[in-house]
Amino acid sequence: MTAKLKSLYTKSIAVVLFFVLWDSLARFGLVDTFLLPTVTSMAEAAWEMMKTGELFIHIALSLKRTGLGFLVAICVSVPLGILMGWFQKLEEYLDPLLQIFRNTSVLALFPVFILVFGLGEVSKSAIVFWGCMWPSLLNTISGVKGVDPLLIKSARSMGISVPILFQKVILPAALPEIMTGIRLSAGVAVIILVAAEMLGATRGLGYFIFYAQQKYAIPDMYAGIVTISILGVLINFLLVKLENHIAAWKRYQV
Amino acid sequence: MAEALVIGKIGIDGAGTKPLPSDTTLERLNKNIVMENISRVYNIKHGRKNERFTAIENFNLEVRDGEFLSIVGPSGCGKSTLLDLLAGLSQPDTGSIFIDGKRVTGPALNRGFVMQGYALYPWRTVIKNIQFGLELQKMKKKERNRVALEYLGLVGLSGFENRYPYELSGGMKQRVAIARALAYDPKVLLMDEPFAAVDAQTRELLQEELLRIWEKTHKTVIFITHSIEEAVFLGQRVAVMTSSPGSIKEIIDVDLLVPRRSGDAKESLHFNRMVHKVWNLLHNYSGKEDKSLRHESAWGCRNIEKIG
Numbered sequence A: 001m002t003a004k005l006k007s008l009y010t011k012s013i014a015v016v017l018f019f020v021l022w023d024s025l026a027r028f029g030l031v032d033t034f035l036l037p038t039v040t041s042m043a044e045a046a047w048e049m050m051k052t053g054e055l056f057i058h059i060a061l062s063l064k065r066t067g068l069g070f071l072v073a074i075c076v077s078v079p080l081g082i083l084m085g086w087f088q089k090l091e092e093y094l095d096p097l098l099q100i101f102r103n104t105s106v107l108a109l110f111p112v113f114i115l116v117f118g119l120g121e122v123s124k125s126a127i128v129f130w131g132c133m134w135p136s137l138l139n140t141i142s143g144v145k146g147v148d149p150l151l152i153k154s155a156r157s158m159g160i161s162v163p164i165l166f167q168k169v170i171l172p173a174a175l176p177e178i179m180t181g182i183r184l185s186a187g188v189a190v191i192i193l194v195a196a197e198m199l200g201a202t203r204g205l206g207y208f209i210f211y212a213q214q215k216y217a218i219p220d221m222y223a224g225i226v227t228i229s230i231l232g233v234l235i236n237f238l239l240v241k242l243e244n245h246i247a248a249w250k251r252y253q254v
Numbered sequence B: 001m002a003e004a005l006v007i008g009k010i011g012i013d014g015a016g017t018k019p020l021p022s023d024t025t026l027e028r029l030n031k032n033i034v035m036e037n038i039s040r041v042y043n044i045k046h047g048r049k050n051e052r053f054t055a056i057e058n059f060n061l062e063v064r065d066g067e068f069l070s071i072v073g074p075s076g077c078g079k080s081t082l083l084d085l086l087a088g089l090s091q092p093d094t095g096s097i098f099i100d101g102k103r104v105t106g107p108a109l110n111r112g113f114v115m116q117g118y119a120l121y122p123w124r125t126v127i128k129n130i131q132f133g134l135e136l137q138k139m140k141k142k143e144r145n146r147v148a149l150e151y152l153g154l155v156g157l158s159g160f161e162n163r164y165p166y167e168l169s170g171g172m173k174q175r176v177a178i179a180r181a182l183a184y185d186p187k188v189l190l191m192d193e194p195f196a197a198v199d200a201q202t203r204e205l206l207q208e209e210l211l212r213i214w215e216k217t218h219k220t221v222i223f224i225t226h227s228i229e230e231a232v233f234l235g236q237r238v239a240v241m242t243s244s245p246g247s248i249k250e251i252i253d254v255d256l257l258v259p260r261r262s263g264d265a266k267e268s269l270h271f272n273r274m275v276h277k278v279w280n281l282l283h284n285y286s287g288k289e290d291k292s293l294r295h296e297s298a299w300g301c302r303n304i305e306k307i308g
């Protein structure tokens, strides 16, 4: 019990101190409350928006856009990554292109996406898709390439067919690294979406933050920002949990 | 009973069977494994240049049904290459391999492979590891469980079925690997320095266990080892290989008169003579000295001296 309390203390103390510092800076007039409202006034603003349901509409829409782009990206990048990890020649040919795509800022490409897909929902999910592709693709490739050759040799010595080899050896062995890639992609997804929503959207958290700033509803703006932080942390937390569950065996490997 | 039979078999062969006449299919059928004029060449890429390296050349070997054959040879002489060929994981560049009269064209469940590195699937529990080959055979789940538990018992690990490999010691992992290779009931068990990574005490224990399992299951065992002592202790015959390109230098009949499983076997004069003989064969070959064998040779000599 005390160990649990201690761990809770270790994990929360910095966060608590951060909010205390923030609040006192505003409360004691060290920073203009117009620029930085007190934590309580921000919480009040958030509470108001929750009561009216406005906040949830924005959250739902943002989640839908991110989720769509993210899921499609995973469905493409994981199988593609498995192929590229297995067929070394394919990877040799595609890797330079992949490096170019990965290192080109996604946001620099956003105007192109708007040009092609318009200002509607498609362009937002598409840009999320694009950004989500690379972390999970790269991790899947390296996961498949990194499967212990001895495990493959052992399975092959039993006369295993290639599809079964993938199902029973390659995939389970690479899964921890694939999961890490998926988690990194999810993180990227939220970041990209918010930026995308600031440019040409009429709803969504990104739009909301931007709009609140435009109309000087500063506590609302901070409420939106904190909501995004919480969402990001929550998604990451869930995926880490899933990752640990799937890859329990991996943690004990030297 | 099983022991007596085994020793009887060695006795007969030790007395010297006549060399075989021409290699007809019929002759092949009498042998469990026949390797004829095998060579294996690796292509090594040096930048643009392609170099060919002959790992095994002119390799001939016949192994009887149910025989325990040890193979020793300087490191790099092609022992692992040989096992890969037997397993069907790679193809010889010349010659052919027959198992029970049928030509080996690829891997199959009639051969079990135990490697030095265990190669257990870390995401599978012990019992699921043992079931791997049975799943490939599409055996029903209930039956799979029964068979896997049986072999788990055979290697002395009953009660450990739900552990993960990382929860086992090296010796235990190797037992699981042996159980996994035996579970799908192959005719031949191929073992590549399986005990090299475990400590000396565990190693002796595993050697005795392996003999017990061999007597019980009547498998043909091809056992590669760096330890001359181990080769002599386990094998009915010990094949000594030449250094690269590897081929059979000589095959020695180890007609130990004492039942092997009693610890006395290693103390006997005869045993130590055999060790010395194998050591001489290995040592005399070429000027190149093999570091890994130096240690073994010292061991062999010390024993001889002790007895003499």
Ligand SMILES: Nc1ncnc2c1ncn2[C@@H]1O[C@H](COP(=O)(O)OP(=O)(O)O)[C@@H](O)[C@H]1O
Pocket (backbone or CB within 6 Å): B042, B043, B044, B053, B055, B073, B074, B075, B076, B077, B078, B079, B080, B081, B082, B244
């Ligand atoms: N895949 C490979 N490509 C090129 N050379 C190899 C390969 N595998 C083994 N060799 C070479 O073939 C020789 C025999 O190797 P190996 O069969 O592993 O020897 P051993 O098991 O007796 O130590 C060694 O010289 C080794 O370098």
Ligand SMILES: [Mg+2]
Pocket (backbone or CB within 6 Å): B079, B080, B081, B192
């Ligand atoms: Mg080897």
